Amino acid sequence: MSTNGEIIRTSYAALLRDDLDGALANFASDIEWTYPEGMGDGLGGTKKGHAEVRAFLVRAQAVFGELRAVPEQFLESGGQVVVFGVHRIRGAATGTVPFVHSWQLADGRVTHFVDYHDTAAVRHIVEGEISPHRWMMRTQADYVRVRTVHLAADLGLADLLADGPRGADELARDTATEPELLYRLLRTLGGFGIVTEVEPGRFALTELGAYLRTDHPQSVQAMMATQELFSKAFAEAGYSLRTGETAFERAYGLPLFTYLRQNPDKGATFDAAMSRVSQQEIGFLLGSYDFGRARHIVDVGGGDATVLSAVLAAHPQATGVVFEQPHVLHATQERISAAGLTARCTAVGGDFFEEVPPGGDLYLLKRIIHDWPDEQAVKIFRAIRRAMNPDGRLLVLEDVVPEGDAPHFSKVLDFTMLVVLGGRERTRQEHAALLAEAGLRLTGMTDCAEMISILEAVPDDSASQPVGGAR
Numbered sequence: 236m237s238t239n240g241e242i243i244r245t246s247y248a249a250l251l252r253d254d255l256d257g258a259l260a261n262f263a264s265d266i267e268w269t270y271p272e273g274m275g276d277g278l279g280g281t282k283k284g285h286a287e288v289r290a291f292l293v294r295a296q297a298v299f300g301e302l303r304a305v306p307e308q309f310l311e312s313g314g315q316v317v318v319f320g321v322h323r324i325r326g327a328a329t330g331t332v333p334f335v336h337s338w339q340l341a342d343g344r345v346t347h348f349v350d351y352h353d354t355a356a357v358r359h360i361v362e363g364e365i366s367p368h369r370w371m372m373r374t375q376a377d378y379v380r381v382r383t384v385h386l387a388a389d390l391g392l393a394d395l396l397a398d399g400p401r402g403a404d405e406l407a408r409d410t411a412t413e414p415e416l417l418y419r420l421l422r423t424l425g426g427f428g429i430v431t432e433v434e435p436g437r438f439a440l441t442e443l444g445a446y447l448r449t450d451h452p453q454s455v456q457a458m459m460a461t462q463e464l465f466s467k468a469f470a471e472a473g474y475s476l477r478t479g480e481t482a483f484e485r486a487y488g489l490p491l492f493t494y495l496r497q498n499p500d501k502g503a504t505f506d507a508a509m510s511r512v513s514q515q516e517i518g519f520l521l522g523s524y525d526f527g528r529a530r531h532i533v534d535v536g537g538g539d540a541t542v543l544s545a546v547l548a549a550h551p552q553a554t555g556v557v558f559e560q561p562h563v564l565h566a567t568q569e570r571i572s573a574a575g576l577t578a579r580c581t582a583v584g585g586d587f588f589e590e591v592p593p594g595g596d597l598y599l600l601k602r603i604i605h606d607w608p609d610e611q612a613v614k615i616f617r618a619i620r621r622a623m624n625p626d627g628r629l630l631v632l633e634d635v636v637p638e639g640d641a642p643h644f645s646k647v648l649d650f651t652m653l654v655v656l657g658g659r660e661r662t663r664q665e666h667a668a669l670l671a672e673a674g675l676r677l678t679g680m681t682d683c684a685e686m687i688s689i690l691e692a693v694p695d696d697s698a699s700q701p702v703g704g705a706r
């Protein structure tokens with residue numbers, strides 16, 4: 236009978252001569268096969284069972300041109316074999332990257348395999364230096380990648396693949412599409428690492444594609460669903476640049492929030508997306524700001540109460556109000572009830588350019604100011620300044636634009652705001668200046684790389700503008 240070490244040596248030998256069946260014969264039928272995240276092209280993550288591992292091995296060869304795992308040193312203990320070696324890789328360049336492999340065996344079959352290596356080093360070899368021309372050629376057709384991923388989200392393909400691989404023809408039945416044409420979409424998505432073709436015509440969701448599932452904790456499905464609406468506006472982006480007017484209005488004939496009010500299904504999709512993004516930010520907000528001092532919190536433009544209900548649930552000393560457009564309040568009230576907060580939280584309808592509920596010692600404005608040009612932003616700040624207690628505080632939660640040309644999501648959102656709403660993302664100094672115009676002083680900012688920042692402001696009678704009734 237072979238030792239575990241011998242079984243692993245024969246597996247490497249089989250893989251080195253491209254004998255996939257020979258290698259798979261050593262693996263349990265429910266083997267878990269894990270490569271590190273960051274491999275790109277959907278290769279990272281855990282594959283389960285022979286079909287997925289086979290598809291991984293075939294695909295890795297295709298992506299890398301050549302990928303050979305050359306073992307150098309074996310350590311064996313009980314059911315585990317640890318192997319040190321190098322990946323020999325041929326991509327745009329050739330090179331080697333060290334690996335550590337952990338193999339777990341039971342009854343002479345591999346049950347778990349984990350690869351550890353520096354994925355950035357691998358990518359460098361695979362991609363080499365991308366020439367400016369190649370970068371531009373990829374970019375000029377990038378809308379194909381974007382649009383096909385949106386289509387996958389619209390069709391709900393990720394949820395349909397949640398329980399395992401399925402054939403393109405079955406998926407076509409469930410999505411009312413043409414099997415051959417859906418196959419072509421799936422093949423394209425395979426090239427982007429969203430799905431993988433585990434056998435001809437059958438596709439599995441990758442670790443990357445799983446983010447399109449509605450039940451993924453960091454699901455992007457709801458945000459994807461809003462993009463169909465925005466893509467038509469982006470087709471008119473040049474109009475915004477020439478005129479400063481919103482391309483959305485040119486494309487749809489109405490400002491975004493009026494359009495959403497008049498098209499309740501689109502409005503519900505938009506509100507669900509905002510709520511989903513907020514859910515993913517709540518941990519950061521609660522961990523970064525001390526809400527323990529707040530007695531009465533007013534969330535201005537608080538959507539469906541996702542944020543305020545989480546804050547109140549964590550801080551039983553506080554009461555709160557969500558202030559929203561009247562047509563949104565149904566969803567707001569539903570969430571407040573579902574959270575069991577009706578005794579401590581109310582939903583009030585109105586227009587934040589006119590007035591907001593008084594008496595709060597903490598006001599929240601989350602992703603509101605970026606929707607508007609400076610003049611309207613100051614109007615909202617002034618309405619809050621008039622309503623707040625003298626010892627009150629205001630939190631402005633926005634993606635603050637950093638200095639310099641480092642990549643930052645705020646810059647992507649900034650251009651989106653121009654096209655969709657005529658709004659903008661702002662630097663810390665720009666926020667401070669607008670707050671000052673409304674009689675508010677910026678006291679601090681909690682920054683978070685690539686995510687929303689928390690700007691805190693307090694009333695300041697020495698600020699430049701009288702508050703009075705001015706709007």
Ligand SMILES: C[S@@+](CC[C@H](N)C(=O)[O-])C[C@H]1O[C@@H](n2cnc3c(N)ncnc32)[C@H](O)[C@@H]1O
Nearest residue numbers: 492509513536537538559560585586587601602
């Ligand atoms: C970008 S969403 C942000 C929602 C929420 N604060 C969040 O972060 O998820 C902007 C919100 O402002 C609300 N809104 C727009 N115009 C308004 C107005 N004039 N008065 C009150 N709320 C308004 C919209 O209904 C929408 O819920």
